[in-house]
Amino acid sequence: MPKVTYIEPSGNEVVIDVPVGWSLMQAATSNGVEGIEAECGGSCACATCHCYIESHADQVPAAEQGERDMLQNAVAEIRANSRLSCQIKMSDQLAGLVVRLPESQI
Amino acid sequence: MIVGAGQAGLQAAEALRAEGWQGDLMVLGEEPHAPYHRPPLSKAYLMGESSAEQLTMRGPEALARKAIDLRTGCRVKRIDCAERIVHLDQGDRLAYDHLVLATGARARPLAGAELRGVFVLRTLDDCTQIAQAMQQANEIVVIGGGFIGLEFAAVARKKGKSVTVIEAADRLMARAVSGPISEIYARLHVERGVTLRLASTVAGFTESAGQVTGVMLGDGSTVRAELVVVGIGILPNQELAAAAGIACESGVIVDASGRSSDPFVFACGDCTAMRLANGSLRRLESVQNAIEQAKACAATIMDKNRPFIAAPWFWSDQYDVKLQMVGTSSGHDASVIRGDTSTYKCSIFYFQGPKLIGIDSLNRPQDHMAGRRLLDQGVDPTPQQAADESFALNRLFQPEATVT
Numbered sequence: 001m002p003k004v005t006y007i008e009p010s011g012n013e014v015v016i017d018v019p020v021g022w023s024l025m026q027a028a029t030s031n032g033v034e035g036i037e038a039e040c041g042g043s044c045a046c047a048t049c050h051c052y053i054e055s056h057a058d059q060v061p062a063a064e065q066g067e068r069d070m071l072q073n074a075v076a077e078i079r080a081n082s083r084l085s086c087q088i089k090m091s092d093q094l095a096g097l098v099v100r101l102p103e104s105q106i
Numbered sequence: 107m108i109v110g111a112g113q114a115g116l117q118a119a120e121a122l123r124a125e126g127w128q129g130d131l132m133v134l135g136e137e138p139h140a141p142y143h144r145p146p147l148s149k150a151y152l153m154g155e156s157s158a159e160q161l162t163m164r165g166p167e168a169l170a171r172k173a174i175d176l177r178t179g180c181r182v183k184r185i186d187c188a189e190r191i192v193h194l195d196q197g198d199r200l201a202y203d204h205l206v207l208a209t210g211a212r213a214r215p216l217a218g219a220e221l222r223g224v225f226v227l228r229t230l231d232d233c234t235q236i237a238q239a240m241q242q243a244n245e246i247v248v249i250g251g252g253f254i255g256l257e258f259a260a261v262a263r264k265k266g267k268s269v270t271v272i273e274a275a276d277r278l279m280a281r282a283v284s285g286p287i288s289e290i291y292a293r294l295h296v297e298r299g300v301t302l303r304l305a306s307t308v309a310g311f312t313e314s315a316g317q318v319t320g321v322m323l324g325d326g327s328t329v330r331a332e333l334v335v336v337g338i339g340i341l342p343n344q345e346l347a348a349a350a351g352i353a354c355e356s357g358v359i360v361d362a363s364g365r366s367s368d369p370f371v372f373a374c375g376d377c378t379a380m381r382l383a384n385g386s387l388r389r390l391e392s393v394q395n396a397i398e399q400a401k402a403c404a405a406t407i408m409d410k411n412r413p414f415i416a417a418p419w420f421w422s423d424q425y426d427v428k429l430q431m432v433g434t435s436s437g438h439d440a441s442v443i444r445g446d447t448s449t450y451k452c453s454i455f456y457f458q459g460p461k462l463i464g465i466d467s468l469n470r471p472q473d474h475m476a477g478r479r480l481l482d483q484g485v486d487p488t489p490q491q492a493a494d495e496s497f498a499l500n501r502l503f504q505p506e507a508t509v510t
Contacts, residue, residue, distance in 0.1 A: 026160045032168025039397055041143030041161070042150070045421040045430065047475065066428065066471060073475035 002095035007054070008034040008065040009103050018090040025086035042086035048105040050074035051085040054098040060088060069076030076102030080101055107192060107200060109182050109346070110208030111135025113144065114375025114396035115161055118206045119174045121404030132175045132200070134192070135205045139230055140164065141176075145393060147233045148257040149423050153264065154237070158230060158481045165457065185350040187368045204370055204407045207347055207358055208400065211340035211376035211391065216249065218311055223318035224334040227254050236335060243333035245269055249308055251278040254421045255337035260424040263298050270301040270329050272308060272321065281339075282420070284435040286454060287466050290447055291424070298425055302330070330492075340391060342377045355379055355494060356389050362413035364403030372406060374399035380414070392420045417481035419474070430474035433464030442493040445470055455492040462486045479503045 001017040007078065008014060018027040025038050029049075037048035047070045053060055056057055060083070063071065067087045071078060108115045111133050119133050135141070140468030142161040150156040169176050181195040185205065192200045200337040213226035222368035223243070225236050236258075240246070246262045247491045248255040251273030262269045277288035278295075292302055307324035311334070333415045344356040348421075353359045353367035364372040375396035379387040398414040419432040427450045435441075438456035445468075446454030453473040462485075465477035476499040480487065483503050 022160055030159075030165045030168065032164055034169055038143075039393055041145045041163075042156075043145050043421065043423060045145075045423075045428065045471075055484070062362045068470070069471040070475065072311065072472060 002090060002092055002097075004090070004094070005040040005059070005087055005096075005098045006033045006035075007098065009101055010034065016080055020090050020092060022090050023086050024051065024088045024090065024097075027090065028085060028099075028101075033101070037105040038086060039106075040086075041060045042071055044084060044087055047071060047074045047084065049078060049085040050076055050102055050105060052079055052100040052102065053083055053088075055099050056097050057081065059091075059093045060097075063087065074102075075104050075106060084088075107202035107204070107247050108133045108206040108208055108318060109185075109192065110343075110375070110377070111137065111141050111176060111178065111212055112208060112210050112375065112396070113141070113163075113393055114210070114377075114400045115206070115208035116141040117397050117400035118208055118372075118374055120172065121401045122407065123172050123174070125408040125410060127404070127408060129203070130175065131173060132171055132177065133181045134194075135176065135178045136181050137229060137231070139180045140166065140169075140178065147230060148254055149261065151230075151233055152240075152258065152261045158234070161230065163279075169415060182346055185346055185371075185372060187350050187352070190370055202370070204372065206364075206400075206403050206407075207352075207366070207371065207373040207377055208375050208396075209377040210344035211342050213336070214341050215341045216308070216336045216338060219334075219336055221311055221313050221318040222309065222316050223332060224336065226336050227258055228340070236333075239333050240265065240267070245330050245332045246270070247272060247329050247331035247332060247334045248337065249321065250337035250339070251275070251302070251304070252281065252337055252339065253279060255335065256291065256424050257422060258335050258337065259295060259300050260298070261284050263295075263300060263426070268301075269299070270303060270331075271295065272303045272306050272323065272329070274305070274307055276305040278304070279300075282457065283429075283431065283437070283466055284441070284454065286441075286443075286447075287429070287435075287468075290450070290468065291429075294425065294427060294450060315325075340376065342379070342389070344377055346372065347377075348490060349369070355387055357479055359385075359387065360399070362402065362415060363406045363411065364399055364414075372403040374403050376473055392418065392419050394419050419478055427468055428471070430467045430471060431464070431476055433462070434476045435464045435466060438463055440489060442489045444493055444495055445472060455489070456489070457486075459491060460486055460488075462492070473499065476500050476503075 040046040141163040184193040213228040310320040312320040344354040358373040440457040453467040467474040
């Protein structure tokens with residue numbers, strides 16, 4: 001199963017096996033990774049699962065319009081590599097992905 | 107002690123740890139499952155895009171790390187507020203210092219709906235059964251044109267089923283949205299092939315050997331059905347609280363800080379009705395309400411103050427249209443449209459005098475998110491600004507002054 005490294009706001013790194021097809025949010029929240037709220041449960045309706053994609057920039061599928069609109073309203077700084085983690089599905093191509101979580105989501 | 111292991115119950119437990127609660131923390135859940143995300147049930151889960159495991163909010167290890175003692179399949183029989191003891195069905199007695207009721211709500215039942223093939227849509231198990239039944243069924247009737255019924259109707263149409271929606275009111279989602287939004291959604295569902303029967307009551311069901319075959323309407327007609335989903339609202343699970351002498355009306359009555367009428371009992375989420383400053387009771391049935399009230403309860407227990415005062419917001423996904431609501435449209439005396447209703451990309455801004463009171467947005471999340479801040483900060487755009495797409499609403503508020 002491909003692994004993803006999540007860097008929590010504290011700097012703590014957590015490596016998780018993420019099943020293919022799961023979103024980065026689902027794997028993080030069900031494993032209790034700190035730094036993701038995901039209030040809406042993955043419906044792209046709350047912008048509280050903001051993350052920074054720190055690797056695999058070319059392999060991560062681009063954000064759709066709805067995600068881009070919601071992302072503008074995330075609380076933490078929006079960077080070029082900002083995404084909503086509920087909208088990125090795990091694939092074998094993303095094995096080894098590194099995801100950084102922001103200081104705040106709400 | 108937290109009774110209820112849904113969104114509100116889990117949030118209360120985690121908020122208590124975040125606020126510094128060091129003592130024991132037990133969460134009692136009636137369902138056999140660990141806390142799961144309910145919103146995707148009527149959408150991604152029924153579409154088969156998401157498995158049950160993917161809906162889990164926190165797995166056992168994650169809960170154990172926070173020393174949250176989750177007990178599933180656990181039903182509370184009685185609460186003794188004087189002795190501060192919770193009595194379980196199995197006979198166990200559990201003492202508490204503080205009790206948080208997060209007992210949720212249940213689907214409002216419909217008389218005669220015990221037939222095979224008739225379902226309510228509330229829990230993971232409900233949806234697992236519906237998904238299974240839907241494989242065999244082609245003709246589907248949805249009773250209730252509210253959010254749940256319409257989200258399910260959209261899923262069933264996407265799966266190619268024949269779908270009829272029966273609604274007692276003369277418009278869709280009448281309890282939650284304005285007339286123009288109801289009309290837009292009626293058009294959307296008809297365009298996507300749904301048969302709408304508005305202002306129609308259900309008189310009963312037809313059946314064959316205990317399996318539903320149709321829904322009889324008040325006008326004498328019958329709509330054939332192999333599968334029926336009933337989505338006619340929810341009832342707060344307030345019986346435990348009421349039996350314990352805790353004040354309840356349309357839910358367990360709480361203040362903005364989550365306090366019930368008992369000094370050691372708090373409540374959050376779908377089971378509550380919140381007393382507003384003007385004395386009226388407000389019932390919200392939403393994720394936001396569960397989260398905000400749970401955080402308010404946790405803060406109050408820890409002698410802090412974090413009342414739920416933010417503008418209420420909600421959303422509904424039907425087909426490729428995302429409806430996002432903030433504030434309220436009820437009581438508005440003027441409204442303006444931003445965007446284009448014909449392309450399902452618009453927002454309606456509701457005003458009471460000069461005051462903005464609510465916004466309903468279709469596929470315009472930027473309006474919705476700006477609207478949350480406008481309402482929370484009490485900033486009113488003029489109707490002209492609201493209607494003018496070239497006017498950036500976020501010019502009106504200070505982004506860093508986010509109200510949480």
